[in-house]
Amino acid sequence: MPELPEVETTLRGIKPYLEHHKIIQVTVRHHGLRWPVPLDINKSLQDQVITKIERRGKYLLFKSLKGTLILHLGMSGSLQILTDFLPPKKHDHIDLVFDNHMILRFTDPRRFGACLWTKNDPFQHELLKSLGPEPLSHSFTGVYLFKKAKGRKVAIKNFIMNSQVVVGVGNIYATEALFAAKIHPEMPAGDLTPKQAETLTKNIKKTLQAAIEKGGTTLKDFTQSDGKPGYFKLKLKVYGRGGQLCVRCKIPLTEIRQGQRSTVYCSSCQKI
DNA sequence: ACATTGACCTGGGAGC
DNA sequence: TGCTCCCAGGTCAATG
Numbered sequence: 463m464p465e466l467p468e469v470e471t472t473l474r475g476i477k478p479y480l481e482h483h484k485i486i487q488v489t490v491r492h493h494g495l496r497w498p499v500p501l502d503i504n505k506s507l508q509d510q511v512i513t514k515i516e517r518r519g520k521y522l523l524f525k526s527l528k529g530t531l532i533l534h535l536g537m538s539g540s541l542q543i544l545t546d547f548l549p550p551k552k553h554d555h556i557d558l559v560f561d562n563h564m565i566l567r568f569t570d571p572r573r574f575g576a577c578l579w580t581k582n583d584p585f586q587h588e589l590l591k592s593l594g595p596e597p598l599s600h601s602f603t604g605v606y607l608f609k610k611a612k613g614r615k616v617a618i619k620n621f622i623m624n625s626q627v628v629v630g631v632g633n634i635y636a637t638e639a640l641f642a643a644k645i646h647p648e649m650p651a652g653d654l655t656p657k658q659a660e661t662l663t664k665n666i667k668k669t670l671q672a673a674i675e676k677g678g679t680t681l682k683d684f685t686q687s688d689g690k691p692g693y694f695k696l697k698l699k700v701y702g703r704g705g706q707l708c709v710r711c712k713i714p715l716t717e718i719r720q721g722q723r724s725t726v727y728c729s730s731c732q733k734i
Numbered sequence: 735a736c737a738t739t740g741a742c743c744t745g746g747g748a749g750c
Numbered sequence: 751t752g753c754t755c756c757c758a759g760g761t762c763a764a765t766g
Contacts, residue, residue: 464759496760520760537743537759573743616737625761724758
């Protein structure tokens, strides 16, 4: 599920149940995630009050007085709140039980996700310290993108999916934002004009914001964090629509691969 | 410094 | 039904 809107939706879903509550029990059933879940993470988390939960890019940060739990959902991870204990299924790897009896359950079939602990400032953590600006912040501007892209030969789609350039933009929203901005996904990043950089940043913001307002995109079944039915489905204009007709000019959409990821675009409205 | 590719995993769907 | 192959929301590490 997780690009920025899905992580943000998850955050908003779990936050009200967990902030200012104490972790009273930790169960790790599978330590083999992207990086090993530290064997002593139980000890680190035990009796910690979560003072704040926030998002940085696609990372979720659970802050306490003694340190921060860093979670990443990878490709297939999800979080849900259980109000009553349910027997864990095959891919339910981690449970955090809180003093209000809520259980935060981490599920991740592909195990590309991460669950780590740091005693220090999480923003200085190895995985977070080189991240680019938040796409919805004021620091992500056309001027920034234009300067950053200068001299770069990589395709613009790969460029905006680079978390050192801007965080949170994954395959779906990169594809959608480029269509909205009428920019060809294979255009070298350094060839962007200042005007195109401006249009692209605006459309990245617009696309992400619209997706957040709709509760993110679900391509497969997904249990929302409060256990209620899944997310609203965003109406994607190009992603997953290769061969179908462009909503603007009605010609068939082209599907290609860029860096082992699929890209769909309109060869008529997205020119290099 | 930059660009490209492989690697990590499981499950679902298409095609035979 | 069952097998094989390809694809999937991410991103780090190794290589040129």
